[in-house]
Amino acid sequence: MSGVVTVGVDGSVHSLDAVAWAAREAEYRDATLRVVHVLRQPATVAFDPVLARTATDRLREEATRLVDDAAARARSIAPDIDISALVLPGEPLTVLEAQSLSSQLVVVGSRGLGGFRSLLLGSTAVGLAAHGRCPVLVVREQTEPSGPILLGVDGSPAGAAAVRFAMEEAAAQGARVVALHAWTSWNAPMSPPQDPDEPYSNRPGSLAAAEERLLTEALAGTSDRYPDVEVEHRTVRGPTRPALIEASRSARLTVVGSRGRGGFSGLLLGSVSQAVLHHASSPVAVVRG
CATH class of the missing domain: 3.40.50.620 (HUPs)
Known part of the structure; x- marks a missing residue:
């Protein structure tokens, strides 16, 4: 096999579980792993006179660290796979649906940072399962590795x-x-x-x-x-x-x-x-x- 496995990351525990699963999927499929973080534009942009950069700049730097950390985690699990890391502006569902057009598989965590703790599944996971153009794999922290x-x-x-x-x-x-x-x-x-x-x-x-x-x-x-x-x-x-x-x-x-x-x-x-x-x-x- 060859192609692309895409994983959406947001820094949550669930998305880190998704990265681990996606790395193994890319290894199984002899595919490139594409790590994607979606950067939402802040409602207001505050200027920081001390650091002389906008809130958007700070968010982008944090997002870059996040995808780099995710890529490092993936590389520790599957060291031989090719990995690309992207920070893309927009809304998570819209961006990941677009990424699914060129993917064999999209992997996401069951809930992100923005979800309420009482929810069993986040809105991005549900929406992507409904609208994704390729198979969508939603990862929970619970799994039975030796099971069928x-x-x-x-x-x-x-x-x-x-x-x-x-x-x-x-x-x-x-x-x-x-x-x-x-x-x-x-x-x-x-x-x-x-x-x-x-x-x-x-x-x-x-x-x-x-x-x-x-x-x-x-x-x-x-x-x-x-x-x-x-x-x-x-x-x-x-x-x-x-x-x-x-x-x-x-x-x-x-x-x-x-x-x-x-x-x-x-x-x-x-x-x-x-x-x-x-x-x-x-x-x-x-x-x-």
Whole structure:
């Protein structure tokens, strides 16, 4: 692989965790790491007569130190990767979305310096997961480094991209994959009737069998393309959101598509993806189809 992995930094603990993860991602992918800090313009510019420079100058110097420190942290983790450090003016979401156009992956922390402590996820992370033009990985401080990669499978076209992403991550990290498909009688598509005289009837167990086939079909061909990756097929009868959130407790990474098969076409981010982003115990990658 080659390309660019972009990480957004703001000096928070969460963004430093994101730098560490992004450095390893760049190493896996043989990619350049792009460290980006977004410099917001101050509402008022105060002149400092002693140091004879504007508040904006001081902020830019601090921002430069911040990206240099982040780059040094990344280099300590992956010394052989190429690293570029940028300080860009604007709003974080707008700037990082623009950076995603030329990135394989964008990595951010779950919350930044400006977030309220009670929030589970910052607005930049949520917005970028919805609007980013490449996969977006949101890093939390809690992770299980020896755990599997948890893949949420729903059989949607967008979900196929999530399958590829999870398998590539597992191959690079030497991890196994738990492919989880959760279903209920409400979110599973109705199978054609098995008895023409009873159009609303199906044999007991037929719905469960159909959902197991969906999981198998969604993963078709992955064993040939990724022969060294062990994949566990896990079909769960129950709501998708709690099933994924519970399974994320033992995962090193949770991977979901941006929207599932039941979502409205106009939505940028589905309800399952949003719930996993806010409540999963592991880092979460949201992959667009």
